[in-house]
Amino acid sequence: MEQLIYLDNAATTKVNPKVLDAMLPYFSDKFGNPSSVYGFASGNKQAITEARENVAEILGADPSEIYFTGGGSEADNWALKATADAYEKKGKHIITTKIEHHAILHTCEYLESKGFEVTYLDVDENGVVDMGQLRSSIRPDTILISVMFANNEIGTMQPIAEIGRLAKEKGILFHTDAVQAFGHVPIKVDEMGIDMLSASGHKLNGPKGVGFLYIRKGVKIRSFIHGGAQERKRRAGTENVPGIVGLGTAARICADTMEERARKESELRDYLIERVMKEIPYTRLNGHRTKRLPNNANFSFQFVEGESMLIMLDMAGICGSSGSACTSGSLDPSHVLLAIGLPHEIAHGSLRLTLGDDTTREQIDYVVEKLKEIVEKLRSMSPLYED
Amino acid sequence: MEQLIYLDNAATTKVNPKVLDAMLPYFSDKFGNPSSVYGFASGNKQAITEARENVAEILGADPSEIYFTGGGSEADNWALKATADAYEKKGKHIITTKIEHHAILHTCEYLESKGFEVTYLDVDENGVVDMGQLRSSIRPDTILISVMFANNEIGTMQPIAEIGRLAKEKGILFHTDAVQAFGHVPIKVDEMGIDMLSASGHKLNGPKGVGFLYIRKGVKIRSFIHGGAQERKRRAGTENVPGIVGLGTAARICADTMEERARKESELRDYLIERVMKEIPYTRLNGHRTKRLPNNANFSFQFVEGESMLIMLDMAGICGSSGSACTSGSLDPSHVLLAIGLPHEIAHGSLRLTLGDDTTREQIDYVVEKLKEIVEKLRSMSPLYED
Amino acid sequence: MYSEKVMDHFQNPRNVGEIEDASGIGTVGNAKCGDIMRIYLDVDENQVIQDVKFKTFGCGAAVATSSMATEMVKGKTVNEALTVTNKAVMEALDGLPPVKVHCSLLAEEAIHAALWDYAEKNHIKIEGLSKPKSDISEHEEEEDY
Ligand SMILES: Cc1ncc(COP(=O)(O)O)c(C=O)c1O
Ligand SMILES: Cc1ncc(COP(=O)(O)O)c(C=O)c1O
Ligand code: FES
Ligand code: FES
Secondary structure (H helix, E strand, C coil), X not given: CCCXXXXXXXXXXXXXXXXXHHHCHHHHCCCCCCCCCCHHHHHHHHHHHHHHHHHHHHHCCCHHHEEEECCHHHHHHHHHHHHXXXXXXXXXXXXEECCCCHHHHHHHHHHHHCCCEEEEECECCCCCECHHHHHHHCCCXXXXXXXCCECCCCCEECCHHHHHHHHHHHCCEEEEECCCCCCCCXXXXXXXXXXXXXXXXXXXXXXXXXXXXXXXXXXXXCCXXXXXXXXXXXXXXCCCHHHHXXXXXXXXXXXXXXXXXXXXXXXXXXXXHHHHHHHCCCEEECCCCCCECCCEEEEEECCCCHHHHHXXXXXXXXXXXXXXXXXXXXXXXXXXXXXXXXXXXXXXXXXXXXXXXXXXXXXXXXXXHHHHHHHHHHHHCCCCCCX | CCCCEECECCCCCCCCHHHHHHHCHHHHCCCCCCCCCCHHHHHHHHHHHHHHHHHHHHHCCCHHHEEEECCHHHHHHHHHHHHHHHHCCCCCEEEEECCCCHHHHHHHHHHHHCCCEEEEEXXXXXXXXXXXXXXXXXXXXEEXXXXXCECCCCCEECCHHHHHHHHHHHCXXXXXXXXXXXXXXXXXXXXXXXXXXXXXXXXXXXXXXXEEEEECCCCCCCCCCCCCCCCCCCCCCCCCHHHHHHHHHHHHHHHHHHHHHHHHHHHHHHHHHHHXXXXXXXXXXXXXXXXXXXXXXXXXXXXXXXXXXXHHHHHCCEECECCCHHXXXXXXXXXXXXXXXXXXXXXXXXXXXXXXXXXXHHHHHHHHHHHHHHHHHHHHHCCCCCC | CCCHHHHHHHHCCCXXXXXXXXXXXXXXXXXXXXXXXXXXXXXXXXXXXXXXXEEEECCHHHHHHHHHHHHHHCCCEHHHHCCCCHHHHHHHCCCCCHHHHHHHHHXXXXXXXXXXXXXXXXXCCCCCCCCCCCECCCCCCCCCC
C-alpha cells in the first residue's frame, strides 16, 4: 500500500479543503485589521462575527459568550487561572480528574504553587469519573469543577450533564475541556450545565493555533491576555482572522455532518476493535467500550513496547500514537493509562488509532494485517514473552 | 483612483504572497503534529526549526532562545507576568513608559493589582524616554525595565542600546516590545543588551495569530501557558505550523530586503511629511523627525476630528488610522498623543499613515491632494476654525 | 528522529533470540521508562565470546543498541567486551537523540550483567567489572524549568 494511512486524528487533523478555501481570502486580499474603521476592514469584523455565530449555534450558546483564543491550551489556562483569580475570595479549592490533558493538569500544579488546593478525582478501569467521589469532594470553598468532555487518549466520555447538574446544585462553576469532543459529538451548554468550555480548531479539520473559550454570561472571569479591546475586552491581540474563519467553517461543517460522520466512524472503529481483539491475543481495549468518542480505539498489547510498534507501523505507512514512556518525552508512561489501573509494562504497549472521516474499511483491513505481523515480531524479540 | 491605497501598515499588513506560498503546504498536505514520531510529521518539526533559526539569526540570538506564541500581545503578557512571577522574591518594582502599547500597560495594571509597583516614565515632545528619569527611577527592588523599541502610533524609536547598557550595569532585566520594529529596522539583542523581546507576525507581512518571545539564555522565566512539552516545555499548545513557517519566512524576507525597503519607505515618508507640512497649514508632525520608523508618518491637523477624516479618506479609497477618541472605543484620545503633550483637541485631529513596501510616489501624491481637500472641508465645518 | 544505522538495526536486528545453556545471562531493567533487556553469552574456554543473543522490550533505540552491542562484543574476549560502552555503541550507530541516551545504557548494563553472571558461575574475576545494579536509572540531565 503506497498511500499514507493517517490514524492519528486525535493528535491533529488535516484542514478540510473547504475550510482552507474559506480562509484563503483573508491572508493577502482581505487582510485588514478588524478593529479598523475603513470599509476595507469591515468585512473582516463581519467574518469573525459569523464564525462566532457558527460556533455559538452548535453549542446552543449566545455569540457573545464565545471568545476566540490561540488554541486549546490557552483556553484551558485561561479558564482555570482567571477563575482562580476572580473567585479566590470565595475559596481556593478546585476539583478535576487524574486523566485531564496536561494543559489542565500543569495549570492546576501551577495554581497549587500559588496556594490553591486541587482534588484530582480517580477514574474507574474504563476511565469514567466516580460521581460519588466527586460529590463527596465538594467543599464550601470549592470554586470550580473542571472535567474533560472526552479523553484524548482512551476516548472515554464523562457524564457531563450529570456533573453539570451537581455543580449547579452546589453553586460551583463547571468547566469542561472539550478539545476532543467539540464537533465530534453533540454538546449543548445549557442542557449540560456547562459554564465554560474549551475547544481547539485543529481537532476538527480546522487550523492549528486557534481555539475558543465559551464563558457563560454572568460568569465573572478576568482577562488572561491583557491589552487591546478585542473579544469584548477579554482577550487582547489582533484577531487571527483566517484562523477564526477556519475554525468557524470547520465547526459548521462538523455540525452539518456530525450524525452521518459519527455513525460511519464508530462503525469502522467497532470493526477495528472487534478484529484486533479477536485476532491478536493478549490484547486489552482501553477506555469504555461504548461511551467513547466515535473515532477512538486504544489497545494495549502485552509484552510489546509502544514506540517500537509505532516505528514499524510508520514503515508500513500507518500513523498512530502511543502512551508509552518511550514516546512521552518524560520517562513515565501516560498518566491516563496509569489512572485506569494499567501496570507500567502494559501501559507501555499501548497504541491509539483515531479515525478520520476519510478512513476506509480497506485501510482498517490493511492496518489489522500489519498490526498482527508487527506485534508478533516484537513479541518474538521480547524478554517478557514466552510462547 | 479605483485602487485601494493602504496606508495602515502599523495596524496590520498584507501577507506577502511568498509567505503564503510557504505556509500553504502545512494546512492540508503536511498537516502532521510536530510532536508525533512518524516520518509524516518529522518534516513539520524541521519546518519549525528552520523558522526558529531564521528569526534567531536576524536578532543575533540562539535558536533555543526563540519561543513562538499566539501573537505579540501574548508575548508581552508572558514577558511581564512570568518575570514578575519568577523574580518577585527579588523585588516588586517594574519600570516602563507612558507610551507603551496596551498589551504592556494593561498587563502592568494587572500586576499593580497583584501588589507590584510600576513606574511609568514620561517622554519628551518627540516621544523619547528621558534617560535621566529612567536612571533615577531605578530602585534596589526593580526587577524589570520594559521599554518599547518603536512606538506604534508616532513611530519614535527609543535609545534601546543605551537602556540595555544601563539595565545591565544595574543588573536589571530588560524587555522590549519590538512588535513594530522587528523586521523593519536592525535589532541585535547582544549589542543592545536586550534580555527579552516581543514580536508579532502580522506587522511584517506575515500571518496574524503568531508571534514570538525572545528570552535570553539564563533568564529565569516561567511558563505562561502551561500544558504539553512544546517550545522546550515553556509554551504549551500544538504548534501553529503554517503560522510559524509564515513568520519565519516573513522574517527572512524582511531581513534580506530591509536596507532597500527602509531606504525606499523613508524616502517616501519624508516626501509625504514635507508636502503635508508645507501644503496644509496648522499641522503638527507627531513623533521624532528622524528617529522614527521608516514607514511612519503621524500628523495632527488643528480644528479637525480624526474619525471624520478617516471616513472621508476611506471614501477616497485611502486607509489610515487616528488616535482620536472617537475611534478608540474609549472616550479618551490616544494615551501616546497625550503623553507627548498634545492637548485633547489636537490629539483628536491626528492621522497616522504607515507605508508599505508597495507604496508608490503616485499614491502619496494622490493622498496629499485628497488630504488637503478633506482637511479644508472639515475645517470649514469646524466651530473652532476661523479663517 | 533516528539515524539510518539505528533504523537499520531496528528493522533488521542482529542476534535476536536465546542461547540454551548460556555461559552467562544478564537481565536489566530501567525503572525509569520500564524497559527490559536480556543478553545471553556463549563464552569458550579461552574467554572468547563465541555467540551472543538478546531480547529487548523497549523503544527503537533500545532495540537498535541491543543489536549493535551484540555485534560489537561478538568475538571479543570478556576483558575486551568491557570496552563496549554505551558511548561506543552510540557512536557506532551514528548517535541517538538526547532523550534516548539512557536507552543505550541498558545495552551496556545488560552485557555487564551477563559477564558478571559468567564470572560468578566460573569463579573468576574480570578486572574492572562490578556487580550489576538492579536498576540502571541514573541521573538524567534534564533542563530544569
Ligand atoms: C507595539 C505593539 N505591541 C503589541 C502589539 C500587539 O500585537 P498583536 O496584536 O499581534 O497581539 C501591537 C499591535 O497590535 C503593537 O503595535
Ligand atoms: C483534551 C485536550 N485538551 C487540550 C489540548 C490542547 O490543545 P492545543 O494543542 O490546541 O493547545 C488537547 C490537544 O492537544 C487535548 O487533546
Ligand atoms: S527504552 Fe524506553 S525510551 Fe528507550
Ligand atoms: S463625537 Fe462621536 S465619538 Fe467623538
